[in-house]
Amino acid sequence: MKKILCGLLLGAVAQGAQAAQPAPNDISLPEGYKNWQLISPSFRTDKNQLRVILGNEVAVRAAREGKVNPWPDGAILAKLAWSVKTDERWATATVPKDFVQAEFMVKDSAKYAATGGWGFARWVGKDLKPYGKDASFVQECFGCHTPVKDKDYVFTHPAPLP
Numbered sequence: 493m494k495k496i497l498c499g500l501l502l503g504a505v506a507q508g509a510q511a512a513q514p515a516p517n518d519i520s521l522p523e524g525y526k527n528w529q530l531i532s533p534s535f536r537t538d539k540n541q542l543r544v545i546l547g548n549e550v551a552v553r554a555a556r557e558g559k560v561n562p563w564p565d566g567a568i569l570a571k572l573a574w575s576v577k578t579d580e581r582w583a584t585a586t587v588p589k590d591f592v593q594a595e596f597m598v599k600d601s602a603k604y605a606a607t608g609g610w611g612f613a614r615w616v617g618k619d620l621k622p623y624g625k626d627a628s629f630v631q632e633c634f635g636c637h638t639p640v641k642d643k644d645y646v647f648t649h650p651a652p653l654p
């Protein structure tokens with residue numbers, strides 16, 4: 493019994509060391525996001541960053557079916573960003589350098605009614621530090637996404653696929 497408890501405790505400690513803290517608005521880092529499927533890549537010339545926009549199962553199904561205005565409840569969009577460098581073996585290839593941040597938009601039209609039906613959260617750097625001093629950080633996100641209110645507050649268009 494002691495051994496089991498000890499194992500459980502060690503497991504919990506090990507997990508605690510790795511798990512990112514929740515965002516100040518209590519959104520937890522979505523599980524399994526690194527294995528989500530592609531909705532679109534993007535490149536920001538102002539930030540010189542490569543990004544990929546990924547979706548959970550609900551979001552990817554909606555994207556493939558073109559049912560993204562509005563996006564369905566349960567959809568989660570992730571945006572992962574990297575700084576860039578030139579591929580050392582191919583001068584015209586721009587490739588990821590360092591991981592910059594992971595951002596998420598969680599669709600729940602009732603829970604997040606005050607911010608267009610989306611819960612916003614961001615984790616910064618390789619150690620995934622939650623962004624924002626308190627829950628009011630979402631106003632910054634929501635404010636900048638408001639120009640695309642007519643696209644359900646989402647900038648990304650699913651990339652064309654054959």
Ligand code: HEC
Binds near residue numbers: 623637
């Ligand atoms: C200064 C404007 C601005 C702010 C502030 C901002 N975003 Fe965005 N966001 C964008 C733009 C533009 C895109 C389009 C794709 C890109 O940038 O690569 C985007 C894309 C996204 C996406 C992918 C879905 C989409 O709308 O295309 C997520 C997820 C996201 N942002 C989350 C957040 C979160 C979370 C915050 C706040 C912590 C935030 N954003 C703050 C401008 C902003």
